[in-house]
Amino acid sequence: xxxxxxxxxxxxxxxxxxxxxxxxxxxxxxxxxxxxxxxxxxxxxxxxxxxxxxxxxxxxxxxxxxxxxxxxxxxxxxxxxxxxxxxxxxxxxxxxxxxxxxxxxxxxxxxxxxxxxxxxxxxxxxxxxxxxxxxxxxxxxxxxxxxxxxxxxxxxxxxxxxxxxxxxxxxxxxxxxxxxxxxxxxxxxxxxxxxxxxxxxxxxxxxxxxxxxxxxxxxxxxxxxxxxxxxxxxxxxxxxxxxxxxxxxxxxxxxxxxxxxxxxxxxxxxxxxxxxxxxxxxxxxxxxxxxxxxxxxxxxxxxxxxxxxxxxxxxxxxxxxxxxxxxxxxxxxxxxxxxxxxxxxxxxxxxxxxxxxxxxxxxxxxxxxxxxxxxxxxxxxxxxxxxxxxxxxxxxxxxxxxxxxxxxxxxxxxxx
Amino acid sequence: xxxxxxxxxxxxxxxxxxxxxxxxxxxxxxxxxxxxxxxxxxxxxxxxxxxxxxxxxxxxxxxxxxxxxxxxxxxxxxxxxxxxxxxxxxxxxxxxxxxxxxxxxxxxxxxxxxxxxxxxxxxxxxxxxxxxxxxxxxxxxxxxxxxxxxxxxxxxxxxxxxxxxxxxxxxxxxxxxxxxxxxxxxxxxxxxxxxxxxxxxxxxxxxxxxxxxxxxxxxxxxxxxxxxxxxxxxxxxxxxxxxxxxxxxxxxxxxxxxxxxxxxxxxxxxxxxx
Numbered sequence: 181x182x183x184x185x186x187x188x189x190x191x192x193x194x195x196x197x198x199x200x201x202x203x204x205x206x207x208x209x210x211x212x213x214x215x216x217x218x219x220x221x222x223x224x225x226x227x228x229x230x231x232x233x234x235x236x237x238x239x240x241x242x243x244x245x246x247x248x249x250x251x252x253x254x255x256x257x258x259x260x261x262x263x264x265x266x267x268x269x270x271x272x273x274x275x276x277x278x279x280x281x282x283x284x285x286x287x288x289x290x291x292x293x294x295x296x297x298x299x300x301x302x303x304x305x306x307x308x309x310x311x312x313x314x315x316x317x318x319x320x321x322x323x324x325x326x327x328x329x330x331x332x333x334x335x336x337x338x339x340x341x342x343x344x345x346x347x348x349x350x351x352x353x354x355x356x357x358x359x360x361x362x363x364x365x366x367x368x369x370x371x372x373x374x375x376x377x378x379x380x381x382x383x384x385x386x387x388x389x390x391x392x393x394x395x396x397x398x399x400x401x402x403x404x405x406x407x408x409x410x411x412x413x414x415x416x417x418x419x420x421x422x423x424x425x426x427x428x429x430x431x432x433x434x435x436x437x438x439x440x441x442x443x444x445x446x447x448x449x450x451x452x453x454x455x456x457x458x459x460x461x462x463x464x465x466x467x468x469x470x471x472x473x474x475x476x477x478x479x480x481x482x483x484x485x486x487x488x489x490x491x492x493x494x495x496x497x498x499x500x501x502x503x504x505x506x507x508x509x510x511x512x513x514x515x516x517x518x519x520x521x522x523x524x525x526x527x528x529x530x531x532x533x534x535x536x537x538x539x540x541x542x543x544x545x546x547x548x549x550x551x552x553x554x555x556x557x558x559x560x561x562x563x564x565x566x567x568x569x570x571x572x573x574x575x576x577x578x579x580x581x582x583x584x585x586x587x588x589x590x591x592x593x594x595x596x
Numbered sequence: 597x598x599x600x601x602x603x604x605x606x607x608x609x610x611x612x613x614x615x616x617x618x619x620x621x622x623x624x625x626x627x628x629x630x631x632x633x634x635x636x637x638x639x640x641x642x643x644x645x646x647x648x649x650x651x652x653x654x655x656x657x658x659x660x661x662x663x664x665x666x667x668x669x670x671x672x673x674x675x676x677x678x679x680x681x682x683x684x685x686x687x688x689x690x691x692x693x694x695x696x697x698x699x700x701x702x703x704x705x706x707x708x709x710x711x712x713x714x715x716x717x718x719x720x721x722x723x724x725x726x727x728x729x730x731x732x733x734x735x736x737x738x739x740x741x742x743x744x745x746x747x748x749x750x751x752x753x754x755x756x757x758x759x760x761x762x763x764x765x766x767x768x769x770x771x772x773x774x775x776x777x778x779x780x781x782x783x784x785x786x787x788x789x790x791x792x793x794x795x796x797x798x799x800x801x802x803x804x805x806x807x808x809x810x811x812x813x814x815x816x817x818x819x820x821x822x823x824x825x826x827x828x829x830x831x832x833x834x835x836x837x838x839x840x841x842x843x844x845x846x847x848x849x850x851x852x853x854x855x856x857x858x859x860x861x862x863x864x865x866x867x868x869x870x
Contacts, residue, residue: 218870260670260742263835270835271842420864428857435850442843443642444760446745451768454746454832455738464792535753584869 186213210396215415216422217402219584223293224400225429226286232430233283234388238381240276248328250374252367255330256456274445280322281448282437284471287315295502296523298511299401305503307394312500314387319472319496321380324373326469331453336466338365338373344479347486364459404583405512406576414580465540473537474530478556480541481549491553498560505560507568515574522563529555629790632749632774635822637766639829642844645837646830649811651682654827657820660807662740665733665798667721670741671831674715680837681830689715696720735797744768744825744832768832769825776802776821 187208189195198204247266249258262269291311294300300308323341327334342359346352361368399408408414416422440447448470452463468476475492482488498505513520529552536549577583638647655676658668673693676684684692693713698720701708713720723729726736738746748767751759759765774790779800781787788796802817809815813823830836 218868257670264670264672264675270839274839416868416870421868424857424861424864428854428861431850431854431857435847435854438843438846438850440760442839442846443763444765445839447760447765451746451748454742581869588869 210392210418211423212417212419214396214418215399215408215411216418217400217408217414217580218416218421219402219404219580219587220400220422220425221403222425222429223289223297224402225426226290226293227395228426229286229430229433230283230290231388233279233286234381234384237276237279237283238385240272240279241378241381243272244276245378248374250328250371252330252370252457255328255370259329271441274441278437278440278445278448280325281440281469281471282433283318284322286433287318288471291315291499292527294401295526296513297401297403298405298506298508298513300502301506301511302503303398304394304401307391307398308503309500310387310391310394312496314384314391315499316496317380317384317387321377321384322469322471324377324380326453327370327373328377329453330370330457332455332457332461332463333450333453333466335365335457335459336463337468338369340466341468342369344485344489344492347489349486401511402580403512403514404577404580405510405514406578406580406583409579410581467538470534470538473535474533474556475537477533477537477549478553480537481546481553491557495556498557502560502564505564507565508571508573509568510573510576512576515576516567516571517574518571519567522559522567525555526559529559629792629794631751632767632770632790634764635766635770635773637769637826637829639826639836640766641763642840644840646680646682646826648681648683649813650823650826651830652684653809653811653813653819654823654825654830655682656809657802657807657824658740658827661801661820662824663719663722665722665729665737666740667723667737668719668740668831669721670718670739672716672718673713675834677715678834681834682827686715693717733797737798740828740831742832744772744828746832747771766829769829772828773821773825776825777818 187198187205189198189204194204244262247258247262247269249255259273262273264270266272294308294311323337327338342356342365345359346356348355357363359369360366361372450467467473475495478495479488479492482491508516508519510516513523533549533552533556536545536552539545541549577586637644638650639645658666673689676682676692677686677689693715696713696717696719697710698713698717699708700711703709721739723732723736729736745768749771750756751767771790775788775796778788778790779785780789785799786796787794802820804817805815807815807820809819813819833839
């Protein structure tokens with residue numbers, strides 16, 4: 181996809197360096213000359229936005245770690261110290277805490293875009309699976325990060341989630357004790373969570389490099405869902421076309437992000453997390469951060485503990501099998517009228533599960549969560565395999581250039 | 597035809613799920629405490645800031661009433677003179693801190709000793725530890741440093757989705773204000789309309805005329821409650837004013853930047869079919 185490098189260093193030093201380590205050529209091939217389908221829409225700017233968010237989280241996180249104390253007696257106080265005594269500490273902390281939410285907003289849009297346009301289908305299976313791994317690492321990182329301020333939700337959230345491992349037959353209790361470093365969530369747990377919370381983002385960065393590498397081997401999918409056939413006709417160089425479009429998308433996203441940092445910094449958190457952790461007082465409702473709520477609803481929808489844990493992790497792992505669950509020959513939902521309906525119903529089901537995850541697990545909430553859990557798994561295990569066999573897709577354009585022509589032709593007709 | 601059938605099936609499932617959750621909500625609400633009323637605060641909205649006079653009055657209420665039982669352990673005296681706060685002068689803060697006894701040590705004989713407070717000290721707690729507070733009062737009163745952010749109430753669907761748009765962020769202070777005015781059962785000093793279960797450990801703390809105001813503000817429970825709630829918002833979020841001011845500048849910058857990028861993007865893409 182990248183083709184032979186066209187990079188020619190302009191200076192003598194550049195030529196000397198390039199013949200020894202061709203890193204500038206690699207960068208040039210990846211982010212300047214790299215051919216981009218010309219029909220990409222703004223949903224394709226979220227890859228760049230996610231890279232930015234990872235960088236922002238790492239930088240703000242490193243600064244926070246300079247002032248934070250991972251000890252049960254001092255953690256809560258050290259966060260308040262950051263908020264009060266560290267220069268711009270409130271800004272760094274709110275940027276980091278809300279940054280986690282924004283990271284997940286962006287990743288959910290990115291994933292749903294892939295689901296809508298069939299970006300997981302051949303030849304992008306490995307690219308997709310690497311994405312699922314990044315998502316799993318993000319969830320682990322976010323969860324451990326929420327424990328660090330050592331508020332009531334930190335402590336009880338950590339207790340609930342680590343307790344899930346005790347559902348594993350035979351070795352469950354031993355594994356949970358091993359995870360805790362003791363017989364309950366305590367100082368050793370906080371210490372290791374801090375250590376891992378610092379480590380995992382760099383692992384994410386590593387998998388992101390693989391993700392981008394795999395992307396640059398197979399090329400981007402696009403709204404038409406047809407592969408690039410002619411580089412000249414179907415694509416444009418990354419710079420300036422994608423660069424400027426990504427930059428515009430990113431700055432719009434930053435406006436949304438900044439709104440939360442400056443005007444609603446605690447909206448996405450839980451008030452109970454401003455109460456210091458107390459192992460003797462259990463909050464009336466223990467809820468995780470919003471981005472885990474759909475999975476939390478699935479966990480509680482299943483009447484057995486082990487079953488709930490399996491369903492919850494299964495709901496994430498099933499994503500890795502999408503390339504083989506979807507039997508359709510057509511990638512883009514643009515040309516799959518029936519799939520489109522089920523897709524939007526799936527989005528609604530996820531939002532519904534998210535709402536139910538925030539509510540107490542009783543009465544109608546549980547019944548609703550069960551129905552939506554059935555739809556969640558039915559979508560992947562029944563609808564996707566069968567729909568590919570029974571659905572009659574609309575005609576797919578022969579090439580990206582044809583898709584662009586058809587769109588511009590329709591627009592021209594609409595104008596006249 | 598087939599499509600419409602499938603669509604209606606999916607819609608029916610979703611509608612059913614929604615109806616179930618709604619009915620559960622209604623049951624839930626029947627037993628719930630009333631929702632605190634939304635108050636108007638000077639620090640609400642994108643350009644909000646603290647009213648120095650109100651913070652000083654609120655601090656007086658805290659000192660004379662709340663501080664008998666509640667600690668304020670994360671707040672240093674010096675912050676009372678910092679920008680965006682109650683606006684005391686540095687000499688006022690020094691004199692104020694000196695009125696407190698602070699435990700320090702050990703000295704060179706290995707003894708702990710008491711000395712007058714300094715501006716850099718934090719407010720000493722009324723009890724040496726939560727156990728002592730519990731022994732004296734029956735329950736340990738919460739520390740008040742971040743109380744305004746540690747309390748909230750549910751606005752329910754769909755209002756909770758509107759709150760970030762209208763920048764309604766004062767759930768905690770509204771709850772505290774409602775609670776302080778919620779002692780409406782004359783025969784029971786521990787009955788509170790807004791406390792879950794209505795039985796609160798803190799007996800009615802405020803009564804009219806209890807704290808003397810020198811600036812002409814009415815010496816009523818409502819005014820005390822309002823002022824001390826505002827003071828607690830400041831202790832919980834001392835950088836609130838700076839945050840909102842910075843936010844406005846950041847927004848202006850980002851919107852202008854986005855506008856420039858939009859036109860640059862338009863120009864770059866003008867010549868190519870896409």
